[in-house]
Amino acid sequence: MEELTNLFHGFAVALQPFNIGVMLLGIVLGVLIGVLPGLGGANGVAILLPLTFSMSPTSAIIMLSCIYWGALFGGAITSVLFNIPGEPWSVATTFDGHPMAQQGRAGEALTAAFTSSFVGALFAVIMITLIAPLVAAFALRFGPAEQFSVYFLAFCSFVGMSKEPPFKTIAAMFIGFALAAVGLDQVTGQLRLTFGTETLLTGFDFLIAVIGLFGIGEILLSIEEGLKFRGGKAGINPKVVWQTWKELPRYWMTSLRSCLIGCWMGISPAGATPASFMSYGIAKRVSKTGKNFGRGEIEGVVAPETAAHAAGTSALLPMLSLGVPGSPTAAVLLGGLLIWGLQPGPLLFVEQKEFVWGLIASMYLGNIVGLLVVLTCVPLFAAILRIPFSIIAPIILVVCAVGAYTVHNSTFDIMLMLVFGVIGYILKKCDYPLAPMVLAIVLGDRAEENFRQSLLASQGSLSIFWSNGLVASIMLLGLLALFWPLISNFVEQLRARRATT
């Protein structure tokens, strides 16, 4: 029951007036970020990260994680009302959410979306509360080889599970590693890949990359598609909310299933987007009204939203307990921990109890606050969406530039941001996934350090990664994840052959 005491202590931290203030601020900013095109969870957190340098780490993480929850909530608003997914994980929400809005049931769809998001997040937070300390305690025994094998597993599952072609994922990921390697080598203190230029001495900062790739790149994509907002009215009143709430318990099975899918996909770094699609697909197949999906079925809103939020939240579990983020936004948060001088990983639970449990408690509170804020303020956020793109776009560009500058107070970074933006636009259009690239930039140095330390211990022999049961089984899992598409393909072929004979 030590965890429970810790959690209550965490609530005491999270309930300090200042922390409640930053929580509210974070949620509102987050919803705004989720609603606006070009700003999303990852780059929104990246832009605001420098502003938290002067806060205590606990308040800072509460604010930034609340931005994340807010962004998760906000994505649903644009999907339902405007058929424009504000975030990739809300794409599946448009399938049934927008038809509902067209039938004049926007309030119902939004209530269902927000409530499901809340349920998904709550499920994931409870899971984090229960499991994270255990995982962390277990991971305390990890040496460099085990730590590397965990990174290996994370990156392999990216290759195996992403819907993009595997070699594109590999290319994107290793470019991230290469960018992370530029500058001072942490082990030998030698310079590398700087080619004699002074600006590359400090290497590429992942925050600049995130702001460019996700922020600027997204704006370029939006302008190419010729954004026009034509949306339904956002009418939410207590009566609609109440009626929808009465109806929702009927979908408890869908909800539970989506929670489980979301948690699973969130912990493995596949992330919220595939989780929402998978959950929608399964709900469609299983549901009695499955053939009505796509025409405004409330269950089709519940399934993806629950899974997306459960995945988005549980992505923080591996970040806190293992130091491996499960999503790009979690990766940015992890980068924040490093900047605030905290070592992400199992030791956090031992050395920074107040921080960890303050964060976990703020997840509970933040999601409740988030639900209240979005239910009451939908018309306001929808009004912001009606501001024409030609006004919003330059303001977002300016915000991104300011965010990029404040990371290191360097104007060179602003130029770098634009370069990353153009690269992000081209890569996105060519089906290169950006999430593994960002994760590799953040984790590159740590993965490399662990890899080299392991090799040092073994005098350069790769056999250290098979030297004991633990590290060998994690590596094996990694290889399984890496070759999963091939394996499942092979199994299917076998089955097909057996069916024909």
Added chain:
Amino acid sequence: MSESTSRGSRAGPSHRAVEKSVAVGMGVFASIVIFGSISAGIGWGAEGPRAGFFPFYVGLAILIASVVNFIHAYAESGEGRFADWHQLRQVAAVVVPTAVYVSVIPWIGIYVSSVLLIGFFMKRLGDYSWHLIAAIALGVPLVMFFVFEKWFLVPLPKGPLEAWLGY
């Protein structure tokens, strides 16, 4: 391909060509990484693997992946478009002013250049009245000034105008 389709509104660079150039670009990047790693030393030094050891294999992996991607792009049908010219003009209409914006920030500061960027965008893409343009183009940097310089005490790049005003 007939004349009329290539001259129509759907014309633009083919998806395949862009895919191929991206793969080539990544290959060049990989070669730079490999070259840089070799010059940093990829062998085994006194303190274990040398600085270029890890990036060397990273570069190698990018090179292999980009070769595979290039072959895939080669096999792709040439029908698909990356984007049509109209769309690319729209994108350029954002990229070019932004490029000018980021390159003048070191000289005239972020506030003045933001006024110009927002004003330019609103006039060019939206054609709003000058009153509205002035309100937003001046308002946003003013808010920025108070949020960053006053409340969060984060200094942003400033130019001659701010110096003249005493900041």
